[in-house]
Amino acid sequence: MDTGREQKYREIESDLKKRIEGEVRFDKYSRLLYSTDASMYEIEPIGVVIPRHKGDVQAAIEAANRFAVPLLPRGGGTALAGQTVGHAIVLDFSKYMNQVLEVNQEELWCRVEPGLVQDELNARVRPMGLLFGPDTSTSNRATIGGMIGNNSAGAHSLTYGKTLDHVLELTVYLSDGSEVALKDLSFGELGAKIVQDNLEGRIYREIVRLAEEHKQEILARYPKIMRRVSGYNLDEFAKPKPFNLSRMVVGSEGTLACVVEAKMRLVPKPKWTALDVIHFEDDIEALEASHAILETAPYALESTDKMVLDLARGNIVQSKRLGFVQGSPSSLLMVEYAGDTEAAVREQVDKLEKLRQARKIGYAATQAFKPEEVRAIWGVRKAGLGLLLGIKGDKKPIAFVEDTAVEPAKLPEFIKRFREILTRHDARAGYYGHCSVGCMHIRPLINLKQEGEVKKMVAIADEIAELVLEFHGALSGEHGDGLARSHFNERLYGPVLYNAFRQIKRSFDPNNLMNPGKIVDAPAMTESLRISPAYKTWAPETLLDFSGQGGFAAAVEMCSGMGECRKKLDGTMCPSYMATLDEEHSTRGRANALRAVLSGKVPNRDFSGKRLYEVLDLCLECKACKAECPSNVDMAKLKYEFLSHYYRANGLPLRNRLFGRIEKWNRWGSRLAPLSNWLAHSRCRCATGCSAGSKSGIVGARAWRRSPTGLPIHGPTAGCSNYWPGSIAGARCRALPGRPLKTGTEIIDPRERRAEERWFFSTTRSTPLTPRPWPSPRHSCWSDPAIGSSCPKRDAAAGQ
Known part of the structure; x- marks a missing residue:
């Protein structure tokens, strides 16, 4: 980066630090940490601001105007299309502006800050019998602000719709730093807004004009499906409903305004849910069956394919959840019902089972009625994206056509045609998603390190865009446009509406400072790739086996x-x-x-x-x-x-050297107790690098040699825990009857890079305390990772 640009960045940083109570980070590493999200893109930002309150947000917007640099609001950074990366000042709301400000149980709404995570909101309102309806698979880390920016939805959109359907009011900062409230307006209130001589007034005048002028084009070109988040929501202003400008901000990906508070609708939480998981030998058969299943009015209906299930078997957490899978299905349909009682949902599941057997739908089915069973099955479905991304090798499931949506009745034929395109390009893909609403997540495996594969990606994207147009669908049903799809918007909506989108952007953001290059005037989809043919890495010589x-x-x-x-x-x-x-x-x-x-x-x-x-x-x-x-x-x-x-x-720091010889110090400490314990808790301990507020262990005057069962303790762990008082050492040996207890202090020989073995002990009298080796690398005390004595030097960590 040139010296002049770095000087400008230092000036911006200095200016922000004078005005921001939160954090301002412009160092190289902080910029790189915010250069990516969950997409295939990487763009180094100008710097990062972590606001503590909305005053910090206003100060950042004003600074962006003074220095003529872009601004980019960001939540959890889980965007799949590159919405939250850009050459801008990044505003990270997730650290401080993450509070529930108000909950109204009677009127079923809440007021929240944009950095609040979905699951944390639901944890707050669940005891009240309420929930926030849209539930993305990333609900445990995606923020409400990100959902608003993306118009997100999830597995239960069949019941609850998209985020747009739950936004009541937004408090935002416009691109000039002015704070405005966006909510339902009466005819008189709208008239008062239109005549204002400021940025807010100009925005209202332009949106009213564009909606009226292009009403017929809107009705003709916008897809007639529930799952459509591409482009701006101009169609919302061609409908007979109260004028609420928040509907334009929802789904705008931070390109129009910066949300600092949101009033959101809540819904009653179902008292009971149950799942019927239907197994299929063919995934198209599963999609065809979904139409009949929708007639039973399920709470949710999701699809997962064999690739996801196979990957789940190789994951430590997900493999434990697969007990519901019978055989080796090509596809699963997860059908959920909700009701006030277990009996009510059992009745619904029974009706589905009768339908399934009568129409010979699937080859098997597994029912789940216990809450923990339902959660486990949903856990596998939610992990689908991450499991696919865990595929080893340079070919990765890339998000670029992974969010198409069509009418549910057309979905089987659409997927057949989609698969034909992939076959022509010799590309495999994982298939999962929301078949209930016609939105499937299909991620072709592409090696972005090869030029030919990048060209293949572009060709596939182009053909899929034409297929979506043919089926009157949307390229994005929930993941947004970002850098991956924005360049298709003119083709999808036509030149008239695309020009209207540009006018919307200019009316809100005349200086093009708010997350530019998204939705309109976007670069080619192959610009700013995180991994590309130009991407090279150097390989350090490693001690461990990778x-x-x-x-x-x-x-x-x-x-x-x-x-x-x-x-x-x-x-x-x-x-x-x-x-x-x-x-x-x-x-x-x-x-x-x-x-x-x-x-x-x-x-x-x-x-x-x-x-x-x-x-x-x-x-x-x-x-x-x-x-x-x-x-x-x-x-x-x-x-x-x-x-x-x-x-x-x-x-090596002194602390590492001391703790690397902990057995020796414990042995001498035992001989000198209680003097050694006094020294360990005195100010002298700070010289070892230990925190003054932490507590040291207490060394006993005599060794602990036997377990509470009376059996001897073997293995290298005795070298440390034997010198702890009985109450501590004994606790290490107690376990439930018949259950093994892992103990794990290791003695490390740095000269030979060799660890003694870790040992398991059983505390039952019926089973002798027989040690079993478990080689395990550790670095904590010495400069090199320890290599287990029972396995080859460089392979010790391979299985860890």
Whole structure:
């Protein structure tokens, strides 16, 4: 980047820091962490602002105007079409502006900030018997602001529709920094708005004019389907309903205004739900059957194919949820019913089963009535995207035609034609989605590192666009336009409406500062690809074996950016993100930082540098990402490898050396107790690098040699826990009858890079305390990852 541009960035940063109470980050790594989302794109932003309140948002917009630079609102960064990446000042609402401001149970609405996550809103209102209807598969990390920007929907759109159907009012900042409230207006109120001599008044005048002038074109060109989020919602203003400008902002992808508060409709939560999962030997047969199933008025109807199921079997978390699958189906239909009682939903499921057997629909079916069973099945469906992205190798399921929508009755024929196009281009794909509303997610496997494959992607996209036009459908049913599809909008809507879209954009944003290049005047879909034929990585010499992932760089590239690591209410991944709500301390953030070094975005020497160390430092190496990330990213293993390089270049801290010899210090501490315990809790401990607020263990004056059952404790763990008082050591040995207890302190020999074995112990008297080896790499004390003594040196981590 040239010196003049960097100087301008420093001026912008300095100006913002004087006016913003939140955080302002313009360093190289912070910019790179926000250069991607869950799409195939990468654009380095100008900088990042993390606002604490709406005053910070206004200050950022005013600064963008002063310096004539773009602004980009961002929530969870889970966009699949590149809506949330751009050369702009990124506003990240997710860290601070994430509160429920008000809930009205009687009138069924809530007022929230844009950074609030869907599941967190539902956790708040669920005890009141309410919920927010639209439920995307990313509900545990996608924000309400992002849903508004995208006009999102999910598995229950058959019942609840899209986000547009639940927005009552929006408080927004326009591109000039003025705050306005958008809500239903009476005829008189609309008249008063139109005559205002300011940006708000000009917007109202233009939208009224465009809706009236192009009413016939709107009726002719807009798809007559429920799932359509492409373009601007000009069709909403050609309908006989109260004028509410929030309907134009919904689905505008941050190109028109910046939302800072939203009043959203809530709905009563069903008291009981049940699932009937129907198995098919052919996926087209499943889609054809869905039309008959819709006649039974299900609460939801979803489809999942064999590719997703096969990948689920290879995932630690999802494989445990597959007990409902019978045989090896080519496709599953997940049919859900809702009611006030279990008896009511059982009756609905029974009716479906009679219909299924009478019409010979599918070869098997599994019913689920218990809430935990229903949640497990939905967990597999929600993981579909992440599971596909976990495919190893350079061919990845790319999001570019993955969101087409047509009339549900036309879906089987549409999918047949879609498949013919892929076959002609020698492309495989995963199929899953919302067959109830004609919106299927089909992601062809493309190797973006090869020029021919990129051309194939463009050719497929072009043919699918023509197919969508033929079926009077939409290229996007919920994922939005972004960088992947905006360039098709003129073809889909025609030149008249496309020009109207441009006028809408100019009326809201005359200086083109709000997330430019989305919906209108977009670049080609192949610009700014994260992975492209020009993408190259360097390969550091590794101590651990990454051949199973295709190498160290490929292991890093397993992260697709879908952001599952940003969830907060369930599971373990990612504890550091849960504590900080900071993108830098998420698994995705760490993977982005590593990829930046490997791909040359920052110098290679940073692979052993302090800044990358800071990004990885709070990773607890808990392995939760390996278990819970649908793409199977193993950040702990990546960190082991990084630290071996970092410590080799920078030396070992005193803390690591001390804890690397913890068995020796415990042995001497036991002899000198209680003096040693006093020293451990004194200010002297700060010299070891331990936090002054943390608590040290207490060393006992005598060793703990036997378990509470009276059986001896074997293995290297005895070297540490034997010196703890009985109440601590005993707790390590207690377990439920017949259940093994994992214990895991290891003795590491740094000279031979060899770990003693980890041991499992059973505490039942009927089974001797027989140790079983489990080789496991650890880095925490020494400069190199330890290699298990019972396996080849470089393969120790392969199975971890």
